[in-house]
Amino acid sequence: MKPVSVRVPAKVNLQLGVGPLRDDGYHDLVNVFHAVSLFDEVTAEPADALRIAVEAAPGSRVAIDGVPTDDGNLAARAARLVAERLGVRPGVALRIRKAIPVAGGMAGGSADAAAALLACARLWDDPAAPVLAQSDLLELGAALGSDVPFALLGGTAVGTGRGERLAPAAARGTFHWVFATADGGLSTPAVYAECDRLRAERGGDVPWPEASAELMAALAAGDAKALGAALTNDLQPAALALRPSLRAALDAGRALGAIGALVSGSGPTCAFLAETAEHAADLAGALDRAGVAAQTLAAYGPVPGATVI
Ligand SMILES: C[C@](O)(CO)[C@H](O)COP(=O)(O)OP(=O)(O)OC[C@H]1O[C@@H](n2ccc(N)nc2=O)[C@H](O)[C@@H]1O
Numbered sequence: 001m002k003p004v005s006v007r008v009p010a011k012v013n014l015q016l017g018v019g020p021l022r023d024d025g026y027h028d029l030v031n032v033f034h035a036v037s038l039f040d041e042v043t044a045e046p047a048d049a050l051r052i053a054v055e056a057a058p059g060s061r062v063a064i065d066g067v068p069t070d071d072g073n074l075a076a077r078a079a080r081l082v083a084e085r086l087g088v089r090p091g092v093a094l095r096i097r098k099a100i101p102v103a104g105g106m107a108g109g110s111a112d113a114a115a116a117l118l119a120c121a122r123l124w125d126d127p128a129a130p131v132l133a134q135s136d137l138l139e140l141g142a143a144l145g146s147d148v149p150f151a152l153l154g155g156t157a158v159g160t161g162r163g164e165r166l167a168p169a170a171a172r173g174t175f176h177w178v179f180a181t182a183d184g185g186l187s188t189p190a191v192y193a194e195c196d197r198l199r200a201e202r203g204g205d206v207p208w209p210e211a212s213a214e215l216m217a218a219l220a221a222g223d224a225k226a227l228g229a230a231l232t233n234d235l236q237p238a239a240l241a242l243r244p245s246l247r248a249a250l251d252a253g254r255a256l257g258a259i260g261a262l263v264s265g266s267g268p269t270c271a272f273l274a275e276t277a278e279h280a281a282d283l284a285g286a287l288d289r290a291g292v293a294a295q296t297l298a299a300y301g302p303v304p305g306a307t308v309i
Pocket residue numbers: 013016025026027028029031105107110144145146147148161162163188189192265266
C-alpha cells in the first residue's frame with residue numbers, strides 16, 4: 001500500500017452567532033465557515049501500530065510544542081474511528097505537517113482530523129466498492145468535533161446545530177485575508193464559558209442566532225467591502241476579555257486600512273479582510289511593523305476542503 005497524503009485548509013468564521021447554552025454543554029450556532037489557503041498536510045502510511053509525528057510545514061514558523069503525539073491528537077482518534085468502522089487494525093503512521101496556527105481559532109486540530117479520516121479511508125477502504133461514502137466521513141467527523149465536517153467540505157458554508165450541520169453558501173470570487181497570530185493559544189471551552197459568564201452578568205435572554213442577510217448578500221455578490229462591514233463574532237467579547245491585547249491588534253488592522261477585522265472563532269488569531277492580494281501583502285507588512293502580532297500570514301478564500309494530493 002502506497003502512502004496517502006491529504007492537504008486540508010484552515011477556517012475563519014465570517015459570522016459566529018452563538019445561541020443559548022444547551023443541556024449537553026454545547027451552544028446552537030449560526031456559523032458561517034470560510035476555508036482559507038493555510039494548509040496542514042497529513043500523510044498516512046501503513047505501519048505495525050498507530051504512530052503520530054508532528055512537524056512544522058516547510059517554511060512555516062508554527063509552534064508545534066502543544067500538539068499531542070499520542071491519542072490526544074485528534075488525527076489519531078480519527079484513524080481509530082475509520083479502522084473501527086472498516087473492521088481493520090489501526091496500523092498507520094500519520095505524519096502531520098502543520099502550517100495552521102495551533103489553538104489559534106482556525107480549527108487546525110479539526111483540519112488534521114478531517115485529513116486523517118480521508119487518508120485512512122483511502123488507505124483501508126475498498127476502492128471498487130467503498131464502505132465509507134462522503135456522508136459517512138462527515139458523520140465520523142461530527143463525532144470528533146464540531147468543526148471537523150467543515151474541514152472535509154471546505155468552500156464557504158453555513159453550519160447550524162453545534163456547527164456540524166452544513167449547507168454550502170453561495171459565494172462569488174476570491175477574498176483576500178491577513179491573519180495575525182498571537183503567542184499562546186486560547187482554549188475553545190474556556191472562551192465559550194467566558195461568553196456565557198459575560199451574558200449572565202449582563203442579564204436578559206440570549207436571542208436565537210440568525211444568518212445575517214447582509215453577509216449572505218455580500219458573499220453572493222463577491223463584494224469584499226460589504227463583507228468586511230458584515231463580519232461578526234459573538235465570541236469576540238469573550239476572547240477580548242481573556243486576552244485584552246487583541247484589541248490593539250484589531251485597532252491597528254482597521255487603522256492600517258483593513259476593510260473588515262475580527263477575532264477568528266475562539267481566537268486569539270485576528271482576521272483582517274483586504275481589498276486585493278496586493279492590499280493583503282501591504283497590510284501584512286504594515287501589521288508586522290506595528291508589532292501587534294506574533295506573525296502575520298496572508299491567505300485567500302474560499303478553497304476546497306480536505307483533498308488527496
Ligand atoms: C469556535 C469554533 O471553532 C467556531 O467554528 C467552534 O464552535 C468550536 O469547534 P470545535 O473546536 O470543533 O469544538 P468541539 O471540540 O466540538 O467542542 C469543544 C468545546 O467547545 C464548546 N462548544 C463547541 C461548539 C459549540 N457549538 N458549542 C460549544 O459550547 C463546548 O464547551 C465544547 O466542549
